[in-house]
Amino acid sequence: MTIEELEQIAESVRLENAKFDYEVNVCMDLACASQGSEKLREALVKAVEASGKTVLVRRTGCMGPCSAGPLVRVDPEETLYSHVNASHADAIIFSLGGEPLPALQCDLNEHFDKQVRVVLENAGHIDPEKIDEYISREGYKALLTALMEMTPNGVIHRITESGLRGRGGGGYPTGLKWSTVAKAGGDLKYVVCNGDEGDPGAFMDRSVMEGDPHRVIEGMAIAAYAVGASKGFIYVRAEYPVAVARLTTALREARRRGLLGNNIGGTTFSFDIEIRLGAGAFVCGEETALIASIEGRRGTPKPRPPYPAVSGLWGKPTLINNVETYANIAPIVRNGGKWFTNMGSERSKGTKVFALTGKIANTGLVEVPMGIKLREIIEVIGGGVPAGHTFKAVQTGGPSGGCIPAEMLDTGVSYDALLKMGSIMGSGGMIVMDDTSCMVNVARFFIEFCMTESCGKCIPCRAGTAQMHTLLTRICDGTGTMEDLELLEDLCSTVKEASLCGLGQTAPNPVLSTLKYFRNEYIDHIVHKRCPAGVCNIEAQVEVLP
């Protein structure tokens, strides 16, 4: 496979698509699929046959605004229809060439205008099971360019220049990580893709793996070339069966096209990828636990150093990046590091995909440039909280993150700003809460999550989160005391500073941030025995007490 051959494939796809007057794209991502988009697609295909029009009905990955699903986009007009079901198929096909259907058309211009799509550039535009469609949108061009025209160091330099930071949560500079692995000795090295997305309310990585799997594979192959690895693993949680199926298809197609395997592009570079399934342990998203899990051992973290970059899988130097990080690689190699630095804030470059959920009008997947104000994401892109309610807080970073109150919404989104506010970027979950959410109960929910997901290896995380959960339950029940609150803060401090891995070290964040910004709610529960949001059932508890 050469770049010319890639272009020939792209050209043939374009010629093939040009035969059709219209393209009807049906979102087949989980949210839309669960509402019957497969039936809708079948109905559309039948309607096309009956109408005699030349229309391409394409299944695509996630288009973004999941709450409006099932979604259908008609190209070239880019008309977006929301809440479509199979009964609308005839009307949609009939309307082609005429006026769009006003009843189904949705106005999400504001939602899309503020977004910048890099990672999601293909999602909703290509059939994820067809490698040629990915190639037609400049797919694998970056890999072959890197192999034919760049040295491994040149690739690393370009990534470093772009300022890309790890999208899995920590924000470690990607270029630095790559160069560390590249410098590590040994003839056998591994690259690993961390697809063990486990935060409640987060589904960015799933959507990327399901909607554009080749992007992840291409990113990994470029990384392997840069660091000198010959073997890759994609670690996906088994709860993502569609992602696993799409990745399996994508790997097979890539091998068939000679883009994985021996002597890729006729060069000396050989690389292949295997999929490994996670058994549903949240902590296996932590890199040392992930390595243990791939090796077939109990998924528990190990103290670092040694870092995986030096001693990882089976003791070999191992590069571990998140799905979204790999998804950024191909565009950076194609367009150059400078192009990437034009997006984002000073120390956080590029874009970030967020999974917007909770009490908000447009839930779904959004991709925004770093530095954008939280208010813009929530009020403009997200459409704000539903009428009649007021915004209370936004939770970022999953169980490791914190709750950000309304008065801080004008802060720009970046790794450092979120950290300063007591939260973290995390992998990109964003849960919006309104006045019907009790912040003590929210903190208890996340601590319960950390308690059940703790691996049990180190004492602060294993016993500390369980104790925090007991104290928070007392406070929610109205039986907590001010001494309990003090003890809770002491526990937070020890669990945060003394835990072995990131799960334990960040587990207290939801409690600490709600204590910082919503302390009065804790006091209300303890002193006044009332839950301001009306979530905790305190009255009933107090009555049974003597």
Added chain:
Amino acid sequence: MSEAVEVKTLVIDGEEVSALRGQTILEVARENDINIPTLCHLEGLSDVGACRLCLVEIKGSNKLLPACVATVFEGMEVSTNTERLQKHRRMILEMLFAERNHICSVCVSNGHCELQTLGQEQGLTHIRLPYRNPDLKVDASHERFTVDHNRCILCTRCVRVCAEIEGAHVWDVMGRGINSIVITDLNDEWGSSSCTRCGKCVQVCPTGALFDKSKIGSDHPKYPDFLPFLNLMREAQ
């Protein structure tokens, strides 16, 4: 000077000490009679850095490092007993005492228990945390030994000694988080497991979780010091 014998100088609690490249902070501290409390660490076994009692402060870093696995570097300034560390150590011990049923007065290891000794050393006078009082079983199916999960602190010394020294790997950990428990084989009874009856796990257990049936009702000190000696003899062979 070859790399293998490279010497580092560092400061531990204000005292200048020397160390070999690759040595851990704990090793160097103990050579110089500086006490760092440990629980999961045992000389002769691999280190897992799980109990977090040996955390120390390094000047210039806000992160606390486990002395049992953190290696020395030139010019390092280590503090092993600051107020911050003492606070965390007491809290960790409190967590352990409240996690299961540690009732010293009726424990076979009363007076010989590492957890009890650490509580005394660290000045633990009472437990503020709510006791969890779990309902855990006692497995006395083995002809010589008994495991009382109520006293287990999940240090995994038994798991490591069985896998690394005895080579049997009878012990392992089952379950996650607060529900973790040590098991023999695939959660079989200890008596019908593939146990070789060597008794190493009993000797290295820091509490009264593993004990010798013949010692019930009498003093039950344990002798984990055989390990470094055993390792030394094996290396010499």
